[in-house]
Amino acid sequence: MSLIAFWGAVELGLVYAFVAVGVYLAFRVLDFPDLTVDGSFPLGAAVTAVLIIAGVNPWLAAFVAMLAGAGAGLVTAMLNVRFRILNLLASILTMIALFSVNLRVMGKPNVALINAETMLSPFFGLGLRDFYVRPLFIGVLVVVAVILVWRFLESDAGLSMRATGANARMARAQGVDTNRQIYLGIALSNALVALGGALFAQTNGFADVTSGVGTIVVGLAAVIIGETLFGTRGILMALIGCVLGSILYRIAIQLALSSDVLGLQASDLNFVTALLVTVALVLPRLRRGGTA
Amino acid sequence: MISVSDIKVTFGKGTPLQKQALNGISLTIEEGQFVTVIGSNGAGKSTLLGVLAGDVIATEGQVKIGSADVTRQGTAARAGRVARVFQDPLTGSCGALSIEENLALAARRGERRGLSSALGPQRRAHFRERIAELNLGLENRMRDRMDLLSGGQRQAVSLVMATLAGSEVLLLDEHTAALDPGMAEFIMNLTQKIVSERKLTTLMVTHSMRQALDYGHRTVMLHGGEIVLDVAGDNRRTLQVEDLIAMFRKMRGEMLDDDALLIG
Numbered sequence: 001m002s003l004i005a006f007w008g009a010v011e012l013g014l015v016y017a018f019v020a021v022g023v024y025l026a027f028r029v030l031d032f033p034d035l036t037v038d039g040s041f042p043l044g045a046a047v048t049a050v051l052i053i054a055g056v057n058p059w060l061a062a063f064v065a066m067l068a069g070a071g072a073g074l075v076t077a078m079l080n081v082r083f084r085i086l087n088l089l090a091s092i093l094t095m096i097a098l099f100s101v102n103l104r105v106m107g108k109p110n111v112a113l114i115n116a117e118t119m120l121s122p123f124f125g126l127g128l129r130d131f132y133v134r135p136l137f138i139g140v141l142v143v144v145a146v147i148l149v150w151r152f153l154e155s156d157a158g159l160s161m162r163a164t165g166a167n168a169r170m171a172r173a174q175g176v177d178t179n180r181q182i183y184l185g186i187a188l189s190n191a192l193v194a195l196g197g198a199l200f201a202q203t204n205g206f207a208d209v210t211s212g213v214g215t216i217v218v219g220l221a222a223v224i225i226g227e228t229l230f231g232t233r234g235i236l237m238a239l240i241g242c243v244l245g246s247i248l249y250r251i252a253i254q255l256a257l258s259s260d261v262l263g264l265q266a267s268d269l270n271f272v273t274a275l276l277v278t279v280a281l282v283l284p285r286l287r288r289g290g291t292a
Numbered sequence: 293m294i295s296v297s298d299i300k301v302t303f304g305k306g307t308p309l310q311k312q313a314l315n316g317i318s319l320t321i322e323e324g325q326f327v328t329v330i331g332s333n334g335a336g337k338s339t340l341l342g343v344l345a346g347d348v349i350a351t352e353g354q355v356k357i358g359s360a361d362v363t364r365q366g367t368a369a370r371a372g373r374v375a376r377v378f379q380d381p382l383t384g385s386c387g388a389l390s391i392e393e394n395l396a397l398a399a400r401r402g403e404r405r406g407l408s409s410a411l412g413p414q415r416r417a418h419f420r421e422r423i424a425e426l427n428l429g430l431e432n433r434m435r436d437r438m439d440l441l442s443g444g445q446r447q448a449v450s451l452v453m454a455t456l457a458g459s460e461v462l463l464l465d466e467h468t469a470a471l472d473p474g475m476a477e478f479i480m481n482l483t484q485k486i487v488s489e490r491k492l493t494t495l496m497v498t499h500s501m502r503q504a505l506d507y508g509h510r511t512v513m514l515h516g517g518e519i520v521l522d523v524a525g526d527n528r529r530t531l532q533v534e535d536l537i538a539m540f541r542k543m544r545g546e547m548l549d550d551d552a553l554l555i556g
Contacts, residue, residue: 155405156400178368
């Protein structure tokens with residue numbers, strides 16, 4: 001694997017770290033299997049791309065993308081909380097609907113951002129090679145996001161969200177409005193995923209309506225790899241695990257695809273992903289020596 | 293103070309499974325009074341507790357806690373007035389959170405929860421102190437996950453959690469039923485201590501007639517969704533477990549008679 005390919009994998013891992021943290025919030029904190037992310041990731045990309053082309057400041061474009069993602073999350077939460085649709089199904093409905101929404105937003109299946117001003121533009125040409133600038137820049141954003149989410153989850157408000165996922169009956173007895181926590185948590189989760197989509201569009205120079213396929217699997221893979229390697233002790237460790245899991249996942253994929261011995265090609269990506277997640281799921285059980 | 297007037301609760305109204313769980317119950321519990329509630333299965337004990345806690349919304353009637361009418365309020369909305377310990381130790385606390393996080397959660401019961409850290413040094417010290425009072429050695433395990441504790445330890449912590457934030461009533465839902473006899477006694481003594489020290493208005497549902505007579509100021513027996521016995525003071529002091537059992541028998545007999553009529 002070349003240096004450029006390596007840093008490219010790190011960069012993509014960092015972009016998807018936002019997805020991983022979002023998936024962690026939904027799946028682990030709230031215990032809400034949320035597939036909305038397959039739609040909110042390209043939604044973030046689409047919104048940010050269209051706005052940048054319209055001349056909007058790229059930072060503002062990314063922020064609006066987050067709001068759009070939060071909106072998508074609120075729809076899923078409403079379908080579940082208000083209309084009592086099973087959480088998984090509610091999120092699938094939103095995800096399917098978002099495919100059409102994304103096409104409407106862009107007006108076509110994909111939008112190119114070549115030569116457009118992005119959040120990264122001011123940092124190119126400062127002496128550092130481009131393939132270092134991108135992961136460095138996104139890495140800084142990831143660190144900020146992880147610190148904010150960590151502080152939130154260890155606050156009084158965050159504690160009530162964690163209680164909602166862990167024991168809703170107890171949370172209500174403590175005066176926590178569990179429905180509100182689901183709205184809040186799923187909105188936050190999808191806002192982070194949409195931010196990942198916005199950064200994906202800005203670093204890769206395009207938004208594509210199909211770029212969301214499998215986002216949930218990639219996010220889950222990162223969360224599970226993180227948990228397998230770094231354990232689940234403490235919120236901060238879990239969040240760092242999500243980020244490193246996401247990076248390791250990309251490096252593993254890159255290694256698998258670029259290894260001549262294995263003879264894999266780019267189209268084998270999904271199979272390799274499924275295999276990796278399976279290994280990450282099975283490994284801890286084998287290590288414990290149990291059959292459970 | 294708790295006052296419920298003419299509460300009726302019907303489950304599955306209009307379906308073949310319709311059940312009248314509470315059939316016009318009126319009960320006033322004065323400030324600082326400790327009431328024990330007994331009754332056979334299906335008598336309506338749990339439903340009554342649910343009506344007070346907000347888990348069950350009454351079909352008819354009025355529920356007042358203190359001076360506030362909470363009849364239509366859900367569990368979370370009235371949590372600031374109601375502290376509660378559940379029968380199942382797993383229900384009353386969060387296994388996935390640490391002991392101190394559970395306490396932090398309970399310390400803000402019924403209050404707004406902000407973005408400041410849930411576990412500052414001051415709060416940590418206060419929680420540690422309160423847990424140390426239990427003499428279970430748990431003060432050295434504050435960062436352990438709650439699900440590492442035994443059922444009895446969890447109930448003890450739950451009792452502390454119930455008293456961290458202010459409340460107008462304490463509801464105990466057979467909170468020693470899942471424990472071994474030794475631990476059950478420990479929890480009951482702890483309950484007695486906390487209730488009398490803090491002069492809490494308390495309603496305890498229990499399966500044990502011994503407990504029902506030994507603790508508290510007043511005993512209420514439910515049957516078929518109605519109050520069939522309500523004793524306090526001297527009448528209660530002379531009442532024996534045997535008398536209660538006799539009453540239970542009598543009531544069950546009536547039920548059999550009813551069935552016999554239906555079948556015959």
